[in-house]
Amino acid sequence: MRANILVIEDTRSISDLICINLETVGYTAVPFYDGDEVSRHLKENVSYDLALLDIMLPGKDGFALLPELQAKDIPVIFLTAKSxxxxxxxxxxDGAEDYLVKxxxxxxxxxxxxxxxxxxxxEEKVLRVRDVEIYPSERIVKKAGVEISFKPMEFDCLLLLAKYKNVAIRREELLNSLWGVxxxxxxxxxxxxxxxxxxxxxxxxxIKTIPRIGYRLEDKN
Amino acid sequence: MKLSTKISAAAVSLLLLLSQIFAVWNLTQTKKHLLDTIAQAESMQMQSDFGNFWQEYKKMKSYFQDRRGERFWAETKFRDSYNEHMVLYYYGTEICNHTPYEFDVSGRKGEEMELTSFRYILNPPRMFRETLNGRKLLVFFLEGEEGIFQVVRYRDVTDVYEESDALLWRGMAMDLVLSACLLAVLVFLLKRILKPFYRLRDAANRIAGGDYTKRIEHPGRDEVGEVAQSFNEMAQRVQEHVQDLADTNEKQRRMLGALAHELKTPLTGIQGYAELMQKVDLSQERQMSALEYIRTECGRLNRLSKKMLQLTELSGEEQAEKRPMSAKALLETAREITQWRLRQQKLRLSVSCGEDFSLDCDADLLLSLLTNLIDNAAKASSPDSVIRLTANREGLFVEDSGAGIPKEEIPRIAEPFYMVDKSRSRRQGGAGLGLALCAQIARLHGCTLQIESEEGKGSRIGMAFPPGFLEQFTI
Known part of the structure; x- marks a missing residue:
């Protein structure tokens, strides 16, 4: 099950950027550039797992759209240039889950x-990369159905790479999220x-080595 | 120390000093006069008494056989006839003394006094002032002919001195009471007189504390009132000035905030696409489009910085460098510059300039103003419509029949970074600086930016000449 994500952002370049990012790790992104259009679209029988919502929009603005999204049980992350x-x-x-400052x-x-x-x-309960299955809550890794023992640090490292597959992760970012310092x-x-x-x-x-950056777990399909 | 205290203290101490000097002088004079009078009366009495005694003695002189008889007679006679304030001496020996005192006839001890009134008395007695047994006495001394008899007479003047001292003390007490009263009255009066100064001080403190609206009410018509009035005027100026500064500051703050905000959108794009290209194995096509986005956003930043620079440069200047220029030629140049862009959008520009006139201006700046306005008009217009560019005696105007500006937004539209429709404006590459720039250019030519607009019908924006603007330049 791929998560369906609404991207409501009027600036074309930013919207494209977000969509590419989301699709790279395996989500489905649906872009909208106008508040009124979103409002109309929500009246139809649609369902999304998440909405990224810009505040400043042509037509209805982000604050106005928020209740409509909530009525459909869609959690919202605000995108804002207003820090x-x-x-x-x-x-x-008003009930947004989080915000992201540009x-x-x-x-x-x-x-x-x-x-x-x-x-x-x-989110998916099981992450799959080729013949490998990763169970985040049980902390188990299986390859072709056979469990393989992992040290905690190795497991976290693999989980991070698998979660954000096709995206290179910097060594510092890896260190940061594994050790927290x-x-x-x-x-x-x-x-x-x-x-x-x-x-x-x-x-x-x-797992590819990207020179000067870090590592990327590649899984194209 | 407060001014009122100083003035009161000075006044009261001066009064005290002067009145005391006067009182002492006055009492001395009075005392002297009194003693004088007493002395005169006493000496006259004494002279007459002793004169009588001497006459009696001369009558009896032949009957005395010896000095003893003479002395006895004198003693008896003196005791019977003369009062107890007198002492009789016979050849320097005291023979009759009914006074409580002992006097020394030979060498007088006390202080000899000369009275002014003695001048009118023949052969006056010598007079001494003496203190005996704690009493102040005036002592008179007379010597008869041939040195047989000497008479001493005294007068107790203690009460005169006591009275005078008592008067001095009483006067002093009275003086103190009066001074206290004066002090109270002075303090009260001075407080009243100085009240406007206190109000002035309080007002100044309030203003110093940041309350620039504080004024002195009912300043009055005296000198203090004039000062208060000047103070009010000063406060008024200060308030205006501070308000001006605050306004400018607020404007700049808003502009800076808007600028930072304007920077964020292109920066998000540039940062995001660069990161995307680094981290994700994008297809050739997507890589190209990411680079294209980065390029466009950089272009936007470039335009933004150019306009900002122009705006800051213009706002620092007071006057444009002006040269006479034909209005018609100016419009033609503007048309040439914008031609290509308008054709792309399928827009037509109609230029109308009835009678050509000469305009004293900075041609580059005016062209920038016109192209900015034409650009704005083009953004607001739908394809196949007409934009009219006119020059007449009222000014230079660009008119379109596009979207128009909502009425409530017109006053703010010339502020830097102000955009009516933010997302549309940004999509078209606008930064919200065009009209701010136009307003500055108009200002440098001594004109104003005139904005007339109706939502849905179109706008007419231009540089309006003030009355008499053209006359000064027309040849």
Whole structure:
């Protein structure tokens, strides 16, 4: 089940950017550029797992659209250029799940989307990469139906790469989310973990090394 | 120390000092006069008494056999006839003394006094002032012919001195009471007189504390009132000035905020696409479109920075560099510049300039104004419509029959970064600076930017000449 995500953003370049990002990791993105159009579209019998909603829109603005989306049980993440506190507070108070301030980084967008989906349990229970199945809650990895033992750190590393497949993750980003601190110069640790994961799962050509950036788990389909 | 305290203290102490000096002088004079009178009366009495005694003695002189008899007679006579304030000496020996005091006849001890009134008395007695047994006495001394008899007479003047001292003390007490009263009255009066100054001070403090609206009510017509009036005027100026500064500050703050906001959209695009290209294995086609997005956003930033620069440069200047220019030629140039872009949008530009006139202006700036306005008109217009560019004695105007501007937005439309329809404007590459720029250019030519618009019907925007603008330049 691929999550269906509404992208409501009037600036074409930003909208495209978000859609490409979402589709890369396997979500389905449906772009809208006008508030009134969204309103009309919601009147039809449609269902989405999440909406990314810009505040400043032609036609109905983000604050006006929020109740309509909520009526359809669609969780909302606000996209905003307004970094000012009042509009953030207003968005969250009105019932938005989260907000994202422009300009944002790719991983930030994906993490926030994933967190909200997880909260609504609209995420896949099992992550599949080729013949490998990853069970996040049970912390089990199976290859061709056979369980393979993973150390906790290796498992987290694999999970992160699999969650954001087809997107390169910087070594620092990996370090950050695995250890929660900013490690300087110790990025070699990551390389060791990646090497072990590759070996255990025979993922030599699946987890690619991107020069000067980090690693990318590739799974095109 | 407060001014009222200072003035009161000075006035009261001066009064005290002067009145005390006067009181002392006055009392001294009175005392002297009193003593004088007493002394005169006493000496006259003494002279007459002693004169009588001497006459009696001369009558009896032949009957005395010896000095003892003489002395006895004198003693008896003196005791019987003369009062107890007198002492009689016989050849320097005291023979009759009914006074409580002992006097020294030979060498007088006390202070000898000369009275002015003695001048009118023949052969006056010598007079001394003496203190005996704690009493103040005036002592008179007379010597008869041949040195047989000497008479001393005294007068107790203690009460005169006491009275005078008592008067001095009483006067002083009275003086103090009066001074206290004066002090109270002075303080009260000064408080009243100084009240406007206190009000002035309080108002100044309030203004210093940031309340620039504070004024002094009912300043009055005296000198203090004039000061208060000047103060009010000053406060008024300060308030206006501060308001001006605050307005400018607020405007700049808003502009800076708007600028930061305008920067975010292109930056989000540039950052996002660059990251996307780094991290994701995109198809050739998508890579190209990502690069194209980056390029367009950079172009937007470039335009934005150019316009911002122009705007800040223009707003720093006071006057444009002006040269005479034909209005017709100006419109033609504007048409040439915009031609290509208008043709793309299938828009027609009609230029009308009845009678050519000369315009003293900075041609580059006016062209920038006209092309900006034409650009705006083009953005608002639908294809196949006409944009009219006119020059007449009222000004230079660009008219379209496009979307128009909502009435409530017209006053703010010339503010930097103000956009009526933000998303449409941005999609068309606008930054919201065009009209702000036009307004600055109009200002530099001593004109105003005139905006007339009706929603749905179109707008007429241009540079309106003030009355008499053309006359100064027409040859």
């Amino acid at each position: 000012d506190l009042p509009s953030k507070i207003r968005g969250l108070k 300009p944002f980084e790719m991983l930030e967008l994906l993490v926030r989307v994933e967190k909200v989906l997880a909260r609504y349990q609209k 900013e490690f300087e110069g110790e990025t070699r640790t990551i390389d060791v973990h990646i090497a072990r994961i590759r070996k255990k799962l025979d993922f030599q050509d699946v």
